[in-house]
Amino acid sequence: MAISIGVLITRSIWVGAVDGIELGAVHMFPEPGKHRVELKSLRPDEMLAEIRRMVAAVRQGAEVDCIGAGFPGVVRHGVIEDSPNLGPLKGMRIAVELAAALAADGIAAPVIALNDADALAAGIAATRGALEKLIRVWYLGDGIGFGRYPRGEGVGEAGHSVVSLDPKERFCGCGGHGHLEGICGNRAIRLRFLDREPEEVFASAHQGDARAADFVKLWHRALAGATATSIHLEGPGRFYLAGPNADFVDAKLLDIYLHDMVKMSPLEGSRFEIVPTSHDLALIGAAAGK
Ligand SMILES: [Zn+2]
Numbered sequence: 001m002a003i004s005i006g007v008l009i010t011r012s013i014w015v016g017a018v019d020g021i022e023l024g025a026v027h028m029f030p031e032p033g034k035h036r037v038e039l040k041s042l043r044p045d046e047m048l049a050e051i052r053r054m055v056a057a058v059r060q061g062a063e064v065d066c067i068g069a070g071f072p073g074v075v076r077h078g079v080i081e082d083s084p085n086l087g088p089l090k091g092m093r094i095a096v097e098l099a100a101a102l103a104a105d106g107i108a109a110p111v112i113a114l115n116d117a118d119a120l121a122a123g124i125a126a127t128r129g130a131l132e133k134l135i136r137v138w139y140l141g142d143g144i145g146f147g148r149y150p151r152g153e154g155v156g157e158a159g160h161s162v163v164s165l166d167p168k169e170r171f172c173g174c175g176g177h178g179h180l181e182g183i184c185g186n187r188a189i190r191l192r193f194l195d196r197e198p199e200e201v202f203a204s205a206h207q208g209d210a211r212a213a214d215f216v217k218l219w220h221r222a223l224a225g226a227t228a229t230s231i232h233l234e235g236p237g238r239f240y241l242a243g244p245n246a247d248f249v250d251a252k253l254l255d256i257y258l259h260d261m262v263k264m265s266p267l268e269g270s271r272f273e274i275v276p277t278s279h280d281l282a283l284i285g286a287a288a289g290k
Pocket of ligand 1: 160
């Protein structure tokens with residue numbers, strides 16, 4: 001029986017064997033508890049070699065009919081056009097190079113490359129059936145990913161939506177001013193709060209620290225603002241929230257802000273839903289190869 005393989009690159013490399021929508025063996029690099037390796041310090045050939053080794057480990061000799069690989073950044077037509085957090089991979093023809101690396105192990109299956117958040121959206125679509133025609137998901141972590149299923153031809157970098165015209169808002173890792181990630185991303189929060197961790201900032205807000213509390217409101221308004229833009233472009237619907245910082249979300253507050261921002265009656269009725277185990281879903285979505 002043939003399986004498909006999902007590959008996901010975040011802070012770690014994840015590789016999983018997928019049978020239909022069932023996730024089998026999953027390997028992770030660096031292994032949990034082992035010495036940390038910054039993925040951006042790996043050369044492209046080192047990353048390819050690591051993925052190849054991990055595919056062999058999860059595959060266990062089984063026939064493979066499809067490989068899908070999700071990377072952060074702008075990934076189109078099999079090429080990583082830009083990936084601000086994984087600089088060395090910029091310009092890499094990942095689909096062709098990964099296919100060539102795996103061919104050396106006798107795997108002739110097609111390789112598709114996609115954005116990591118799009119892989120997550122595909123995984124939600126695959127595991128939850130056809131709940132809705134359009135799946136949109138915010139991945140809240142170091143950066144802010146936006147995934148869409150079905151995948152469009154566009155760039156889809158909604159994490160860099162402009163949500164502020166304040167010229168002081170320039171904490172986005174891409175260097176752009178006023179971006180969603182420049183408010184909601186972990187790096188941006190550390191820059192704004194002199195290296196305090198996001199968890200501490202949210203905890204201070206709950207304990208009544210006024211500056212942190214104001215920021216938590218801004219964080220929710222920024223997310224609501226970028227969501228409102230998506231609604232004004234593509235219509236209302238369900239927005240999934242995933243990633244480690246989904247724990248910070250106050251769904252009620254987010255709803256209130258969103259309703260302040262979307263007033264045209266045909267555009268009303270959107271809602272948010274938090275999805276757990278996003279790595280598993282993204283591996284399943286990548287392996288679906290769509
Ligand atoms: Zn940006």
